Amino acid sequence: MPDWDERQKPERDVYGTQLTQAETIDARSSEEVIEERVEEATKPLGLWADTWRRLRRNRLALVGLGVIIVFLCIGTVETIFYEAHWHVRPGSDVSAANAPGYLAPYDPNEVNYALSPEGLGSPPSWSHPFGTDYLGRDVLSRTLIATRIAMLVGIIAVAIALTLGLLLGPVSGYYGGAIDTVIMRLADVFFAFPYILFVLLIMSVLGAGFQNVFIAIGILGWATFARISRGQVLSVKSMEYVEAARAQGAGDLRIIFRHVLPNSMAPVYVAMAMAIGGAIATEAALSYLGIGVQPPNSSWGLMIAESVNYLAAGNWWWLLFPSLALVATVFGFISFGNGLRDATDPKLKE
Amino acid sequence: MIAYIIRRLFQLVIVLIGVTLITFLMLKLVPGDPARALAGKNATPQRIEFVRHQRGLDRPFYVQYVRYVERLVHGDLGESLYTARPVAEMIWEAAPVTIQLAIAAVLIELLGIPLGVYSALKQYSFWDTTLTTGALILWGIPVFVLGYFAMYVFGLKLDWLPIGGVGDTVLWIIPSSWTSFTYLILPALTLGMIEIAYISYMQRAAMLEVIRSDFIRTARAKGLSERKVIWGHGFKNAVIPVMTIAGIDLGALIGGAIITETVFNRPGIGLMIYHAIGQRDTAVIAGGVLFATFFFVFANLLVDLGYAWVDPRVRLED
Numbered sequence: 001m002p003d004w005d006e007r008q009k010p011e012r013d014v015y016g017t018q019l020t021q022a023e024t025i026d027a028r029s030s031e032e033v034i035e036e037r038v039e040e041a042t043k044p045l046g047l048w049a050d051t052w053r054r055l056r057r058n059r060l061a062l063v064g065l066g067v068i069i070v071f072l073c074i075g076t077v078e079t080i081f082y083e084a085h086w087h088v089r090p091g092s093d094v095s096a097a098n099a100p101g102y103l104a105p106y107d108p109n110e111v112n113y114a115l116s117p118e119g120l121g122s123p124p125s126w127s128h129p130f131g132t133d134y135l136g137r138d139v140l141s142r143t144l145i146a147t148r149i150a151m152l153v154g155i156i157a158v159a160i161a162l163t164l165g166l167l168l169g170p171v172s173g174y175y176g177g178a179i180d181t182v183i184m185r186l187a188d189v190f191f192a193f194p195y196i197l198f199v200l201l202i203m204s205v206l207g208a209g210f211q212n213v214f215i216a217i218g219i220l221g222w223a224t225f226a227r228i229s230r231g232q233v234l235s236v237k238s239m240e241y242v243e244a245a246r247a248q249g250a251g252d253l254r255i256i257f258r259h260v261l262p263n264s265m266a267p268v269y270v271a272m273a274m275a276i277g278g279a280i281a282t283e284a285a286l287s288y289l290g291i292g293v294q295p296p297n298s299s300w301g302l303m304i305a306e307s308v309n310y311l312a313a314g315n316w317w318w319l320l321f322p323s324l325a326l327v328a329t330v331f332g333f334i335s336f337g338n339g340l341r342d343a344t345d346p347k348l349k350e
Numbered sequence: 351m352i353a354y355i356i357r358r359l360f361q362l363v364i365v366l367i368g369v370t371l372i373t374f375l376m377l378k379l380v381p382g383d384p385a386r387a388l389a390g391k392n393a394t395p396q397r398i399e400f401v402r403h404q405r406g407l408d409r410p411f412y413v414q415y416v417r418y419v420e421r422l423v424h425g426d427l428g429e430s431l432y433t434a435r436p437v438a439e440m441i442w443e444a445a446p447v448t449i450q451l452a453i454a455a456v457l458i459e460l461l462g463i464p465l466g467v468y469s470a471l472k473q474y475s476f477w478d479t480t481l482t483t484g485a486l487i488l489w490g491i492p493v494f495v496l497g498y499f500a501m502y503v504f505g506l507k508l509d510w511l512p513i514g515g516v517g518d519t520v521l522w523i524i525p526s527s528w529t530s531f532t533y534l535i536l537p538a539l540t541l542g543m544i545e546i547a548y549i550s551y552m553q554r555a556a557m558l559e560v561i562r563s564d565f566i567r568t569a570r571a572k573g574l575s576e577r578k579v580i581w582g583h584g585f586k587n588a589v590i591p592v593m594t595i596a597g598i599d600l601g602a603l604i605g606g607a608i609i610t611e612t613v614f615n616r617p618g619i620g621l622m623i624y625h626a627i628g629q630r631d632t633a634v635i636a637g638g639v640l641f642a643t644f645f646f647v648f649a650n651l652l653v654d655l656g657y658a659w660v661d662p663r664v665r666l667e668d
Contacts, residue, residue, distance in 0.1 A: 060483060188361065189368030192647050196605035197623075197639045204627060204635045205379045281492050285609060288494055291627055301492075308498055308613075312506055319502070323495045331490035338486065338551075 051266075054343035061339020067332030071325075075151035078144060108145040109296050112136035120313050131317035133303075134310060142298040143321050149299050150329060153213055153283040154276040160218025161275060165225025166268070170256045172226065173233030184230070187223040195220070199282060200289070208291040210283075210299075217279045228271050232264030266344040270337050277333030284326050300326040354658050354665040362651055369643055373636050374418050378411075380632045387431055427637035432629045437637035440622055445641070447516050447618035450523040451537055451607050458542025459549050459596070459603075463589060466553025470588075471580065473558065481550065488547035493606045497540045497613035504536060511536050514615035537614045541606050545599065552595050557588040590661055597653030601646050608642070 055061055106128075115122055115136035124131045130139035172183040190198070199216050206212040236242065237260065245259045286292030287301030295302065300322040307318040377384075385402035386393070393401070402408050406417055421428070427437035469478045488496075505513035517530020525531040560566065561584050569579045608620030615621065619638050626634035658664040 060486060185361075185364050186368065188365050189372065191601075192365045192369050193372075193639070193643050194601035194604040194608075194646050196602075197608065197642055200623065200627065201373070201376050201635060201639045204630070204632055205376050207381070277490065281490075284492055285494065288492075289609075289612065289624060289627060304495065304498065311498065311502055314506075316502065319498055323499070327487070327491050327495060330492070331487050334490050335486045 051340070051343045055339055058339040058342060060335045061343075064332045064335035064337075064339065067328050068336060071147055071329050071332065072151060074144060075147045078148040079152075106138035106141045108137065108141040108298050110137060120310060121315055121318055124317050130321045131315075133306065133318050139303070139318055139321055142303060143300070143325050146298045146300045146303065146322065147325065147329075149210065149293055149297070150280045150283060150326070153210070153217065154280045154333070156214050157217035157279045157283075158221065158272060158275045160214065161221025162225050162268075162272060164219070164222035166229055166261070168222065169226035169229035170233045170261055173230035174237060174252065174256050174260065180230075183226065187226055190220065190223040196282065196285060199286065200291070203286060203291045208294060210293045210297070213283050213286055213292050216286075217282055221275055221279070224271055224275065225268060228267050229261070229264065232267060233260050236260050236264050267341075270341040270344065273333050273337030273340060277330045277337065280326070280333070281330050351658065351665060355655060358651060358654060362647065365647060366644075369640070369647070370419055370422060371415065373640050374415050377418075377632060377636050378414075422640075427640065428633040430626075430631055430634050432626075432631045432634075437634055440634065441619065441637060441641050444617060444619045444622045446519065446522040447616050448604075448607055448611065448620060450519065450525075450534065451541065451610065451616065451618065452603060453523065454534055454538035455541040455545060455603060455607065456596075456600075458538060459545035461542075462546040462549030462551075463553050463592065465546070466550035466592070467557050467585060467588070469550065469554040470557035470561065478554075482554065485547040485551045488544055489551065491544060493541060493544055493609050494613050496544060497537070497610055500536050500540050501613065516616045516618075533616075537610045537616060540613070541603065541610050544606065545603060548599060548602075549592065549596060553588065553592045556591050557584065560584050560588040590657060594653060594657050597650050597657075600649050600653075604642050604646055 112132075113136050115128070115132045121132045121134050121136070121139075122128065128138050128140065130143060132138055133142070168183050172180045193201075198220055202216040202220065203212060206216060233256070242255060242259055245255050250259070283292055283299065284301030284304070287299040288305045289301075290305065293299035293302050295306075303322040304319060304326075307315060307322075311319060383398075385398050385405065385407050388405065389398045389401040406414060409417075425438050427441065429436055430440065465481055469481045472478050501513050504511050512533050513536070515533055517533040518526045519530065520526045525534060561580070566579060566584055569583045570576075574582070607618070608623060610616070611618045611620030612624045619642060623635055623638040626632075626638070654664075
């Protein structure tokens with residue numbers, strides 16, 4: 001039901017020009033406007049509503065969130081349809097016409113030498129908007145299908161790191177003493193290695209392959225989460241509600257995981273967003289170096305590595321499109337993470 | 351200060367033990383029998399056993415570890431399984447190329463400090479938005495992607511700069527002529543740009559926090575000129591934490607240098623490790639990683655000590 005004042009609100013001023021939003025608000029009684037503002041500003045909000053209110057003002061973070069959602073959707077659709085669509089009829093002829101409900105217009109692994117004159121691929125055209133590579137494979141389809149691996153690495157590797165970190169960090173912070181010393185010195189050791197080199201070292205032991213990428217990135221990521229959650233636990237440990245819980249007879253584990261941890265997760269979420277971006281970039285770097293995803297599978301890093309040998313021949317499209325996808329995704333996670341940090345950091349709150 | 355230095359050195363020893371232990375474990379965990387590999391392809395079982403005994407590979411785990419550390423202390427990083435050359439010698443040859451690139455990138459990355467301060471002082475202005483957006487986008491670009499685009503545009507299309515290789519140097523790292531300097535420009539800019547993005551973003555945040563703090567308000571209240579408030583009081587306090595971040599970020603810089611080398615084909619530690627990965631030459635990979643890690647750990651120690659020297663609060667923290 002429309003508000004009474006809403007209906008009386010003049011849409012045009014006395015000269016007949018359209019009023020802007022700000023002017024129509026000012027046209028109402030100022031007392032009411034102030035009341036509304038005060039109510040909006042003082043309305044008690046939950047942690048997430050409050051964070052969202054702050055995050056909404058940060059345009060970069062919103063762009064980041066949008067990018068994340070788009071790529072997550074692409075990744076999900078690819079995952080669902082890839083097996084169902086291409087793998088049911090191996091070897092059969094595939095064309096754009098019979099690819100219903102599937103984003104990639106061609107089979108990403110279909111080799112077609114006719115589309116690659118002189119082995120250099122063909123530049124973007126209407127039928128192949130991103131061009132084709134040296135085997136005549138459609139770059140658009142390969143870029144889309146690589147989204148799946150990038151998202152999987154980001155999510156699974158960070159889930160592994162998060163689980164390890166959230167087990168060790170809070171325990172370390174809550175108990176202190178010898179346990180704390182051991183866990184934190186171990187974290188120091190993990191931080192002592194330049195990150196990508198540590199990943200390379202682990203990968204050289206595990207061997208190439210994309211399951212090992214999950215493991216390497218996941219195992220190496222725990223120290224970040226452990227440090228953050230430990231610091232958070234230390235800062236809430238001595239608060240009264242923890243004492244209250246203990247007085248009621250709650251055990252250590254219950255206090256840590258039911259009372260302390262949920263109240264100290266905001267920085268962990270920020271670190272998660274950043275870590276997913278980092279994991280995707282690391283997977284690309286590993287695949288670029290030849291020890292991540294193996295051909296003929298598709299990964300943005302691998303596509304870049306394959307394209308650069310032909311760069312001198314002017315094959316820009318084959319480098320550009322996977323790079324754009326990679327950069328956009330990593331940017332999405334980093335800028336969303338940064339926005340989330342600004343929105344949840346108590347130091348930056350008004 | 352002395353107490354702080356002793357505490358940090360003690361931590362350093364623990365970290366170094368941990369780092370060598372992990373590297374040693376990695377060398378042990380590599381699939382395949384090292385004695386068989388060392389003995390050669392067609393070695394008899396007796397020969398393999400002899401090599402195993404000679405190299406101490408039949409001793410208990412901790413004895414092998416102690417011997418490994420002993421050899422490290424004497425500068426022996428083992429031999430390449432592929433070329434049989436001592437790894438330490440390969441690193442000695444490759445290190446100047448990497449160090450040259452890293453130093454050049456650090457010099458470029460320092461430009462991020464004035465950019466960040468400017469952004470913070472003009473918060474929400476057009477330039478602030480542009481710089482912050484640019485920094486976030488650059489930050490998200492993997493170094494090899496930026497490297498290949500720089501190579502494509504400036505090396506291949508415009509043909510201004512060489513696309514790979516390394517120039518002659520004097521005193522290990524100083525380019526001896528303009529021509530050899532040109533080899534450094536593209537790699538150093540590639541690596542430096544991404545670090546500029548990170549440093550300027552951090553500097554902006556630190557400066558924003560400082561100019562909102564009480565002592566700045568006091569400085570303003572007692573009537574100091576705006577210039578004195580910002581540069582005399584604000585900047586000093588905002589730049590120190592960023593220097594520490596830059597120290598920690600040195601790890602990313604070293605990692606970035608490693609990958610940049612593979613893009614521009616610079617025969618440094620990175621290219622060495624890259625080739626070793628292709629040949630599954632774990633001794634070389636571990637040696638290179640260990641060298642870079644030691645470099646990183648000691649650089650960090652120096653940054654931390656410098657920080658503690660400038661800011662006495664740090665010495666008292668745990």
